[in-house]
Amino acid sequence: NETLPDDFGRDFIRGVHEHLGGAADALGDLDRRSGDGDFGANIRTALKLAAENIEADAPSTYRQWGSAMYMAWLGVGGTSGPLFGMFFRDLAKAADDQAEPTLAQFAEALAAGQATIQKYGEAKVGDKTMVDALDPAVAALRSAVESSTSAGEALAAAEKAAVEAARATAETTARRGRASYVGDAAKGVIDPGAAAMALVIGAARAAVDG
Ligand code: ADP
Numbered sequence: 001n002e003t004l005p006d007d008f009g010r011d012f013i014r015g016v017h018e019h020l021g022g023a024a025d026a027l028g029d030l031d032r033r034s035g036d037g038d039f040g041a042n043i044r045t046a047l048k049l050a051a052e053n054i055e056a057d058a059p060s061t062y063r064q065w066g067s068a069m070y071m072a073w074l075g076v077g078g079t080s081g082p083l084f085g086m087f088f089r090d091l092a093k094a095a096d097d098q099a100e101p102t103l104a105q106f107a108e109a110l111a112a113g114q115a116t117i118q119k120y121g122e123a124k125v126g127d128k129t130m131v132d133a134l135d136p137a138v139a140a141l142r143s144a145v146e147s148s149t150s151a152g153e154a155l156a157a158a159e160k161a162a163v164e165a166a167r168a169t170a171e172t173t174a175r176r177g178r179a180s181y182v183g184d185a186a187k188g189v190i191d192p193g194a195a196a197m198a199l200v201i202g203a204a205r206a207a208v209d210g
């Protein structure tokens with residue numbers, strides 16, 4: 001069972017910060033075209049709160065890094081705040097107190113995060129939400145774990161699946177969230193939450209192979 005690098009938690013959460021921070025404007029634009037336009041601001045608020053948590057708590061373990069991120073999202077409005085908050089909380093539970101997670105533990109935590117998002121958000125795959133990017137990433141990661149693929153390759157496969165699925169949301173019509181109010185007007189627009197989820201998976205990949 002493949003272990004993840006010593007500083008996986010730190011590098012993963014820093015990567016989430018960089019990837020989402022760098023894309024906040026573009027993701028806000030997508031939300032402007034398909035929803036109510038606040039997603040960029042919601043991301044910025046979450047990242048600011050996360051930075052404050054990191055500053056105050058000086059996290060050193062995977063769990064502590066994850067907690068800094070999940071608590072931040074739980075303090076943000078919009079639908080994405082609580083959903084990403086509960087998602088990152090499940091991710092933070094992947095490892096025991098002092099350890100980094102194994103690849104298998106991380107895969108199961110990602111699956112738990114998907115289940116939580118779907119339990120509270122009630123979105124199904126194909127509803128043009130963050131679930132669309134997460135679902136194939138979880139599947140790719142689980143099958144990589146079963147075939148004993150290296151962590152780097154496994155997470156690269158998960159990222160690729162998430163990126164492709166996020167792109168494909170442009171062709172679908174939203175049935176959940178604010179984008180469902182505009183319906184076909186959002187045709188051709190990638191779901192910002194799905195794009196954000198693909199960036200989160202990408203941060204996990206980058207934390208393994210730099
Ligand atoms: P809001 O729609 O409340 O303004 P945000 O703009 O913060 O929320 O986040 C929008 C993203 O949240 C969407 O792009 C979508 O991926 C995701 N989302 C919205 N509703 C749901 C839901 N019910 N289940 C899962 N994800 C959702």
Ligand code: MG
Pocket residue numbers: 031035036037038039078178
């Ligand atoms: Mg919005």
Ligand code: MG
Pocket residue numbers: 036038078079178
């Ligand atoms: Mg909103």
